[in-house]
Each structure stands twice: as structure tokens, then as C-alpha cells.
Amino acid sequence: MSELTADDMKDIQGFVISGYAHLPCVSYLLLRVDDAAAARRWLGQIVSEVTTSEGKELISGLNVAITHGGLRRLGLHEQTLDTFSRPFVEGMATPHRSRILGDGAENAPSNWDWGGDMESDPTRAIDILLLLFGNDETTLDALVSEHRSGLARGGLTEILALGAGRQPDIHEHFGFADGMGQPAIEGTIQTRDAAARNIIKTGEILLGYVNDYGKLADTPSLKAALDPQNTLLDLPAVDETEQALPPGERGTVRRDFGRNGTYLVFRQMAQHVAKFCHFLDEATRTLDGEFDANASERLAAKFVGRWQSGAPLVLSPDTDDASLGRVDDFGYRDEDAHGFRCPIGSHVRRSNPRDTLGPDGPTALATANRHRILRRGRSYGVRPDDRRVDDGVPRGLHFLCLNSDIERQFEFVQQTWCNNPVFGGLDGEVDPLVGNLTKGDEIFTVQADPLRTRVHNLQRFVTVKGGAYFFLPSLRALRYLAGL
Amino acid sequence: MQQTILTFLTKVKPDHVSELRTLLDTMAADVEHNPHIPYLDLKLLHFSSLVLTDDPGYGPYLVFENNFDGKLEPYLEDLYAHAAEGLHRIYSCCSDYNATGPCDKDRLLSYLREHVRRPNAYHIGNLGRSVVRTHQEDALRDGVEDFLDDMVRQGNVGPPATIRQKIQAFVRGQPAFAWAGNAQPRQTKMEHFIPRLKIGLAALIALVLLPLLIPLAVVWLAMLRWTETNEPPPLELDVKDHVKELVKREDRTHIVQNHMCSITTVKPSLFRRMTLRAILWLINLLARTSDKGELSGIPSIHFAHWSLIDNGRRLLFVSNFDGSWENYLDDFIDKASTGLTAIWSNTVGFPKTSWLVREGARDGSRFKANARDKQTFTNVWYSAYKPLTVQTIDNNSQIRDDLFSTLDETATRDWVRRF
Numbered sequence: 008m009s010e011l012t013a014d015d016m017k018d019i020q021g022f023v024i025s026g027y028a029h030l031p032c033v034s035y036l037l038l039r040v041d042d043a044a045a046a047r048r049w050l051g052q053i054v055s056e057v058t059t060s061e062g063k064e065l066i067s068g069l070n071v072a073i074t075h076g077g078l079r080r081l082g083l084h085e086q087t088l089d090t091f092s093r094p095f096v097e098g099m100a101t102p103h104r105s106r107i108l109g110d111g112a113e114n115a116p117s118n119w120d121w122g123g124d125m126e127s128d129p130t131r132a133i134d135i136l137l138l139l140f141g142n143d144e145t146t147l148d149a150l151v152s153e154h155r156s157g158l159a160r161g162g163l164t165e166i167l168a169l170g171a172g173r174q175p176d177i178h179e180h181f182g183f184a185d186g187m188g189q190p191a192i193e194g195t196i197q198t199r200d201a202a203a204r205n206i207i208k209t210g211e212i213l214l215g216y217v218n219d220y221g222k223l224a225d226t227p228s229l230k231a232a233l234d235p236q237n238t239l240l241d242l243p244a245v246d247e248t249e250q251a252l253p254p255g256e257r258g259t260v261r262r263d264f265g266r267n268g269t270y271l272v273f274r275q276m277a278q279h280v281a282k283f284c285h286f287l288d289e290a291t292r293t294l295d296g297e298f299d300a301n302a303s304e305r306l307a308a309k310f311v312g313r314w315q316s317g318a319p320l321v322l323s324p325d326t327d328d329a330s331l332g333r334v335d336d337f338g339y340r341d342e343d344a345h346g347f348r349c350p351i352g353s354h355v356r357r358s359n360p361r362d363t364l365g366p367d368g369p370t371a372l373a374t375a376n377r378h379r380i381l382r383r384g385r386s387y388g389v390r391p392d393d394r395r396v397d398d399g400v401p402r403g404l405h406f407l408c409l410n411s412d413i414e415r416q417f418e419f420v421q422q423t424w425c426n427n428p429v430f431g432g433l434d435g436e437v438d439p440l441v442g443n444l445t446k447g448d449e450i451f452t453v454q455a456d457p458l459r460t461r462v463h464n465l466q467r468f469v470t471v472k473g474g475a476y477f478f479l480p481s482l483r484a485l486r487y488l489a490g491l
Numbered sequence: 492m493q494q495t496i497l498t499f500l501t502k503v504k505p506d507h508v509s510e511l512r513t514l515l516d517t518m519a520a521d522v523e524h525n526p527h528i529p530y531l532d533l534k535l536l537h538f539s540s541l542v543l544t545d546d547p548g549y550g551p552y553l554v555f556e557n558n559f560d561g562k563l564e565p566y567l568e569d570l571y572a573h574a575a576e577g578l579h580r581i582y583s584c585c586s587d588y589n590a591t592g593p594c595d596k597d598r599l600l601s602y603l604r605e606h607v608r609r610p611n612a613y614h615i616g617n618l619g620r621s622v623v624r625t626h627q628e629d630a631l632r633d634g635v636e637d638f639l640d641d642m643v644r645q646g647n648v649g650p651p652a653t654i655r656q657k658i659q660a661f662v663r664g665q666p667a668f669a670w671a672g673n674a675q676p677r678q679t680k681m682e683h684f685i686p687r688l689k690i691g692l693a694a695l696i697a698l699v700l701l702p703l704l705i706p707l708a709v710v711w712l713a714m715l716r717w718t719e720t721n722e723p724p725p726l727e728l729d730v731k732d733h734v735k736e737l738v739k740r741e742d743r744t745h746i747v748q749n750h751m752c753s754i755t756t757v758k759p760s761l762f763r764r765m766t767l768r769a770i771l772w773l774i775n776l777l778a779r780t781s782d783k784g785e786l787s788g789i790p791s792i793h794f795a796h797w798s799l800i801d802n803g804r805r806l807l808f809v810s811n812f813d814g815s816w817e818n819y820l821d822d823f824i825d826k827a828s829t830g831l832t833a834i835w836s837n838t839v840g841f842p843k844t845s846w847l848v849r850e851g852a853r854d855g856s857r858f859k860a861n862a863r864d865k866q867t868f869t870n871v872w873y874s875a876y877k878p879l880t881v882q883t884i885d886n887n888s889q890i891r892d893d894l895f896s897t898l899d900e901t902a903t904r905d906w907v908r909r910f
Contacts, residue, residue: 089731093731093734093735096731097735102739103738103739103741103742106741106742107742107815220824220853220854220855220856221853222854222855222856224856225856294645294646345908365825365826366788366826370825370826373825374821374825377821414817415817415821418817419815419817419818422742422815422817423814423815423817423818427814428747428878429747429813429814429880429882429883432882432883432886434883435878454908456904456908457648457650457651457654457904457907457908458639458642458643458648458651458654458907458910459639459643459910460643461636461639461640461643463640
């Protein structure tokens, strides 16, 4: 069932439908609005350049996302600003959100390079995220300098440019193929090769559509009177209060600012590659103290839940099998209830427990699928020549993901699954890669038959360096902002 | 072994509200070592909370929640022995309190006895496990886990039966675990049998009265549909600011456990009030047979209860649960929407239902918004074992229960997998 029309595809930013694998070079410009009127004019010009979801193969791409503070500084009305979801309004760095996300100690927002507590520290404010993509370095450089030159006139200041740089392949810095295990949005091209278990309702990612509860999720909206140009679409009559109105007045009450938009989560995560490799090497030494390359690689795979090629441990428990690299149609319940193949606490099993948590497989899968996110991350920094040598070069992952309900999706995954010390019957351990490792002796349990092994004294292999919640508006909404 | 769930429900003198709130805040600053109620000395107490609510329609109330081992009287003695002064200070802020000082034991305890609210329906996750036993069994498992780490490190892992023998030898060699051998049953035979007998009796009575019940049910259903159709739809709620305050107090225990208390207004009709009372009675009847740690498929509730207060005009709900609020409410929606819709659809603000149990909570975001709207601030909350979930406690008990019993090959293998 497709609810998305060709008109919608023109309205939805292309980043929702595609991760732009054909555009390997990227630069994320973090901008601050200094002059609202100039910035709105800038936005008005840029709208025509925004890559949409129509699926044209282009040599470059441009998308725009805006923080809550950015919407305010662009002049969106307070009463409209109040209709956005709570996490987006509050931002990523309130004390409560830090507890949810596990951003304590080294990961605390006060240590971040960018983002963080924008409310109480205006110098940290980030208003706009401009995502620029190119098919090669030359195209990207040209695109970046073209847009940089227009910033001053647009009343904008560049706070930071986060470049990702071309990676040799799809593997992230710890060596694992990344980008597998994505949900597919119903009604889009993404469902073409997707297993039924991975297809989610359009409203799980895009606002304005029915979500997995069979409801239209809350969406930012405004009084029709605030949109005299009729730039935005009407908000469908969803509640009884409105249905009680005479037919002529239904739907004219409010306009839907959110439709065809989505929330974008951005977190910069530094990866400490040499520390990771050394830890694995030490933890897997033989009884005689010998280095065991295979055991080290196997433990890394146990942490992740997939082999370096991407092959799921649950399908190939003993050795890597590159032919299974892209396979995503599997569960854990019947195949590996005890975690003997893929540890219960491994990163991929925590991030998406599939059919495991619940009274039966189908219920568990349906429940887990209410917490899916569409990942759009890319590695940054150059690949090290030797992963065991600490060359001091910063590298990591720019984690970006899209979801229609930050609290129920991204934050839930972080809190209830990754950072949950008692996830799936475990006791006192968190995700070995992205978990909030704060105790002295953090452990990771590798379930095995007959007896588990507990790996002790885990270290922090990943550190959060920055982050913010953005809104990725539809083109209509961008035009509306430009016309304020 | 019996456990008791109750609240002391008292009205607060309106001019003492701010004094009491300050007092509770002092306690909350460091719950374990607060100067008024030394929780750590109360060896019978599992979970406890103090909630100060001030609804303009009903005036200020103090809800003192207690979930403890054994019966009321020994607990009251223990409470008095350790917290007489704190109790006196707290209840001096409440109406009708007439003890002359902390030493006036009779009046102080009578006051508490008079204000006991026993729940209309309740659930206990880890039936029959006392606080002491819960701590002991957790220490036992920790000890064995460390022992097993050494075993693995030495590359010395044999078949399950050998592992088990080594564990048994290890525990026998530890004087600190001398108690491990004599596990008491969680429930006596009577405790197990009586709830089932009650259900049987209720079913029997219902069967006998069937000719009478059928017309009654028809009338009830007709009234229900009429009520559901004619009740005004709930208002759209703006709960943002309220939620902002609520979440400040949440996820304090590295999210292993959380607490929630809510007070809802029962819809103002005799029909709704009677229906709610009947539903709670029925749920309580059925919940008494739950000995696997689950309430309607939800495996994460330690102690929860519902009490009708203010002559049945309001419904108090208190729960001590594992995980995040979002996860808890999702569990409600996904696993227990029938039961909870049957209860809360009789209260104001709940999403529209049909046939009492349909729709309602399945409208996820409205259900959550309403739940947040009715949630009160938990001023003080104590848990005797913050890092433990219902499931962990149960696993620990299973390990201990089967430690020295005779197990066949499969059972031995499964037992070793519990670590």
C-alpha cells in the first residue's frame, strides 16, 4: 500500500529515502543565524537546490535540517514552536536526556566539541545543519565553497564544518561493514528488496502518515491564519473535537508543518581504534599468554554481533562468511534463544532485538519494530594503516538517524536496550560499544554451552564528541519558513 | 511467606503543606540516609514512597506507600522502633493527628492503623521472597559468578554436571553461604491453594446464578454502550510542562527500577463506579494466582496496587517497576491493554473505548499523554534492592532452590545456563 504520491516525493528531502551511497564525499556545515530576515532569504534561495526524493541520480546533494532554537531564530511563532515533540524542544543535553542517553562522565555534554547545552550556553547554539554531498572531492569542494561564500549575505555564521572524507569501503573504523539492518519505509522504493519483518509504517519515519499504532502521530502544526499564502497542507481531522465541527470548517483549523518531515538525530562518536584492538588482544590471550589473532577477531565479532563482512553471527557462528554480508532476514528466538551464537548483549542484538523480547515471536517482533530508526551515519577521519597503532588521528562515526518520534525510537533504543544493565535477562552490563561504561569493572557476557565467559574491565572504545536534535522539514515547510 | 501492600492515606493540614513538602525534599536528597525514616534499618521493607498531592477538588493528601514482609502489626512495631520521631514530624502536618510526641506510641500507631488503605487489587512480582532472602540470594549468585570466572580463566570447564558439582563444593566451603541449603517454599500449600479455591467458588456461584446474571449482563452491556457513546470525548491534553517536572525524578537508578503514582478521577456516575469496583475485584481475584512474576504478561512489576479512595471517587495507582517509563507504558499497551483499559476507561481523560476493553490504551500517544497528565510527583522513593529486576530476583531464587536438589541431565544443563 503506497500512500506516497509523486507530489510527496517532490516534498520530501532526499536524505529520507536515500543515504546517497553514490555520493561518497560529504561535509556537514553547522550554522548560526545572526540575521533572521537575511537567513530567511537565504533559505528561500536554497530551497530550489534541496535534493528531493524523486530519485534522480545527481552528482551532488544538498539537504537542510534545523534545531528548535534555529526555528525560533528564523522567526517561527512561539505557539508553533510549542507543538514540536518534547525531546526536540528540550534538545539533546538536558540532565534527564543525558541520563536516558548515557551521556555521563567523558560523554557528558559539557565535554562535547559542539552542540550540548544550547539553552544555557548561547555560544554553543547551533541553528542550521547544511548537509552537502558530492560524487567526488572536486564536486564537493566546489559545492562547499559556493555555499560558504553565500553565508555572510544570508546572515549566517559557520560554527563548524564536519567533513567525513571518502572511505575506501563500507567498513567503519573498527573494521565492520556498516549500514546493514535498516528498516524499509512502507510505500517507498526501500521495500523493494526488504524482508517483510523489516518493513515499517510510513508514519514511523515521516510525519503526517499512519504509524505503527495505526494513528497519525503528533505533528508540529500552526493556525491556518498564520499561513495566509497556503504554503502548507491542512492538518487532517483526527480528533473528535474537530470532527464535531461543521464539514466546511474541518481541516481548515490548522496547517501541518510536520508533514513529509522527520526528526534527525546527530551524534559525533569518536572511536578509539587502537584501544579497542589492544583490549581484544589482551582479553583473548591463551593460557600461556600467547597472542591469538583468531580469538581476538572472534571476540570483536561477539561484541558487535556480526562478523567484519557483516555476516550475522546467528547465521554463521564460527567463521566469517562474506556471502552472508548483506543478509538481514533473520530472528534470534528460534535460532539462538540463549545467545550461544550471537551474545544477548552484543551491539546489534541490543540495538534491534527483533523477535526476542516478548511472550511469542510475532508479538516481540511487532513490539521491537516500534523502535526502529533509519540510520544515515558515515565514518569520518582516515582509516588507520595499522589498527593496533595509535596514530593520534581523530576518527569515528558521524551517527545520523531519522525517526518520527525521538523518544519512542532513538532514545528508547539507547535507554531501554543499549544502556539497560538488565537487558534481556542480563545482569549489570551495557552495550560494549555505545553503552555508558561508568562502573569500575564493566563486563560483557559471552553466552556459551555449557558455561558463559565474562569479559571484565571493559573500556570506553567510543566517546561522544557532540550532538543535537534537528528537524528535517519538507520543502513546503522550508518554503513556509522562508516566507515568514 | 506473606507480604503486605498498603498505604497510609492522610489528609494534610492546608497550612502545613509547604512545611511537609520541605521535609520530604530533605528526605529525598539522600533517601537511604535521610534523618527522618532510616529505611535501611527497616529490614522488612521492600519498597516505599511518600507522595504529597494537592488536588484543588479534594485538598492536600499524603500517600505513604509500604510494601513489606509479614503482617501489619510486626511492621508497625518495627517502623515505630526506628522512625518514631520522623513519623511524628511527618504526621504532625496531617489532620486529626493527636499524638503528643514521638513517645506517645499508642496514639501514633492508632493513627496509622486508622489510616490504612488496603488495595482493591494488587500484584507482587517476586512472591514469597523476603527482603533478607532477596539480598542473600543475590550475594550467592555474585559469589558463584566470580568462582565461575576463575574456572573459565583456568580453561577448566567440564560438562554441566561437573560444573554443578564444583559450584556445590564451592558453596559448601563458604561459611557465609551456610543458609543456602535450606530454601523455604515461597508459598505454603494453603497460600497457593486458597486463591484458586476462591476462583473456583466464584465461578460456581456465577454458574448457579447464571439465569440471574444473563439479564443483568445484558442490561450492563446496554448501559455500557450507551455510556460510551454519550460520554464527551476526552480533551486534548497539554502535558509538556508537567512531564518536564516528572522526568527530573525518573531514571535515577541507572534505569533498573522506577516508581510511578497516579491519581485519576472516576467518571462521575454510579454505573462507572460500580463497574470499576467489580473490575478491580475480578483482577485481584485472578492476580492472586500469578506466581511466575508476571502481571498479564508484564514481567517487570515488583509491587503495584490500585486503591479506590475518597469513597470511590478517585483511583490511586502505585507501581514499582523495572526499566524506563516509556518501556513500562509500551508493555501496558502491547501486553495488557485489555485489563488496563477495563480499569482506567472508567476514569476521566482516558482515550475513547468501545465495549469497555477495546480501543482505549491502543491509542498509544493519547494513552501516554493521559497517563502522564494523571501522574503525581513521587516526593520520596525507596527501594531495598535498586539494581535487581523481578527477573533477576527470580533467577537468583531458582539457582538457590535447585542448588542441592536432584536434577536430571537436561535440568542440570538448564541450571548451569542460569549463570
